[in-house]
Amino acid sequence: MARAATTSDAFNAIAEPQRRDILVLLRGGERPVTELARDLGMTQPQASKHLRVLREVGLVKVREAGKQRLYGLDARGLRPIHEWVGGFERFWNESFDRLDDYVRELKQAGQEGPDHGDDEQ
Template identity: 70%
Template sequence: MARLATTSDAFNAVAEPQRRQILDLLAQGERSVNEIAALLELKQPQVSKHLRVLREVGLVAMREAGQQRLYRLQGEGLKPIHDWVKPFEHLWRERFDRLADYLKELQTQEKEK
């Protein structure tokens, strides 16, 4: 089966770890390409390519401020990922609740010894 282009959707775009790191930085606020490159210790052209992919799938927006281009997270672009993950939330909450109950039971048994 042929692999989809990274610009086809948000899932493919965030499959790349460096793009997820860029999204993490942009979740903290607007940043320039050079700032992102410095913080992630990447070369500017590499960051620019990642930002282009993120823009094409709607995860990042860009605005010009003088000669600088500033990038920010587009939260709406993450909605397909959120919608896909949402049904699993109940499953994990249930498992963590059961784990918490089991740990309490172990603590109670330990105190009784």
Template identity: 40%
Template sequence: MDEGHTELFSALAEPSRMRIVALLREGPLSVGEIADRLELRQPQASKHLKVLQQAGVVEVQAEANRRHYRLRPEPFREMEDWLAGYRELWSDRFDRLDEYLRNMPD
């Protein structure tokens, strides 16, 4: 796994940031809207959003004096691809276990 994935998982490991990601699944929001919905102070929300932006999870779009944050799909696709290899590994192991259990003498 490369450094980018480590940064991504590290960014998502913090509960408030996961809550922000869950909120942004519904669509773009401003820092103030995120702070209000999660009952965070705006500086806290901004700090979390900066970490998510540095990890490539969110992108920001400036509109007048407001900044709207939205999720970027690429990191989640990369995570899905990375996890697919593990899913395949465990599926094979469970298939072998199932075959072993079926062939066990009673």
């Protein structure tokens, strides 16, 4: 099965570590591409290319502020990812709940003490 283009799918877009790094920076608020590029140690054209992909999948928005373009996080685009990951969160929570139950059973068995056969004399 062919892989979906990064410009049509948020999952593929965030598969690129540098794009995830951009999203992390944008959690703190809007930033111009020059700041993003500087903070991530990449060229402005590289940052612009990643921002274009993130914009096309709906993870980043842009607005004009004078001569500058400010990029900001559009978290609505993360909803499908959040929902998908949420299924695994439920799995892990249920697993940890079972582990807690097992640990409680072990502690309870330890408090009751071992059966040494003291009834026989």
